[in-house]
Amino acid sequence: MLTKQPTDLHATGIPTILEDKYFCRLLVLGMILAVVVLGFSLDTSPIASASARIAQMPLTGYCNNPNPHCYATRDWYGHTGGSFTRIQPFGKLDCQGCVGFVDDEMWFADPYSSQCTSVGACWVEAGISTYALNNPNSCNHALASTCLFWADNRPGTGGYHEHPMFYFGSIGVNLSAYLVDETLYNSSSYSSSGSSWSISVAIYQNGNLIATPSGQSTSNSMNVDDIRIGSELSDSKGYADIFELEHNQFRDTGTGIYKYQTTTGTNTSTNPPPTGYWATSPCNCQGNTGGAYATYDH
């Protein structure tokens, strides 16, 4: 007879405490609880998640794009009246000894209309950037800084203009406590066509709204056909921790409602650095929140 009887347990030396059913239940419950909580904690901590990703990333060389500006970017093409992204930093942007900068931002562009192709493209953009020590445009003059800016490139003789918006701190300041919500949209209608565009920004620190700097791009006739998110680099000395561009949305031209992106868009990056990848891909599925596009420059 191979079936073990209760007496066999004693005979094999297994402690008698396992016969205590209440103790066994408590032991199992405690172990399950520990596993669940530990797993939950490690999986959902942004810092832990970011650290895990850093460990898996290969180092990259300097950008070899002949154009001195390099990109880790994703584009969604199609006419739209607005766009939204949330920039979530997991560290710093740094550019010690740079002439140029490294940034994370969103563009809202018209690369195809005839009045825009004659100037390359028309767009509105906003983002967080480093400003070198020798850059008189720094939002904290004579100090290398990290700032929020917006800019536009307009058709005809409009040219390119840039506006300082907010001072985060010196170059390399840790931005992990911040969230920066950016909305770029037609100021007067839901249409993709217009000449006045609003740049609405909400800056949160530790979850608290601390500033709402904004801008308005005027005399900028565009038929917007391109939303771009990502990082731009114009110096070989740039360094950036992981920054995620999350909750990516476009504005429906019919209803004015913002909808989550459901595709990963088009990769328009140059060779790294900077490097970009989908930490969470947008999908046409339940629970989609527009994905999280991560960039870094190590």
Next chain:
Amino acid sequence: MPRSPFKIVTVAALSLVLAITGVIWYSHSAAASDAPYPPLHAHHFQISDTYVPGSPAIQPHLARSGSGSISGPAFTQDDVIAYLNRYGFFAGPVVSGAHMKILSVQFVTSKRASQLMNGESVGRPDNALVCYVKVQGPFSLANSHAGSFATSKPAPTTAEYGDAVFDAHTGNLLVWGVYFQ
């Protein structure tokens, strides 16, 4: 109930696991409450939000009027020229062999400055006093955040002309730009 060394060790281990679990749970809850995720689209655009302070640039030094308010500019055209000669233009250095020319320095209303920039917004009410400056390079675009979009026309790397607007009272930079045509 019989007591054995194994039982005591097991109870101690279980207590330790539960204590660690509790600490982690509490830490996670505390972190979450410290940095809650704010709702999306919580902020609505207002034109007054576009009147940002700008970046510190020219040091204002002219005295205020007797009432304490400033009606005229708090710095001079020479201050603007000295600032640009010292720090250069905002887009980037002039190309090798070139020298920056300051073409004009004007104290005008914000509305007029916008007209001089072919309709670019200044970030001030129409009647606000500002200082408009126009310069000639050519300038490199090291500090320009210009995008690179796939078109038949390659992105420019230099610009011949530039301009900038300072708040006439604070001396802060409000906007700078370059022109390619």
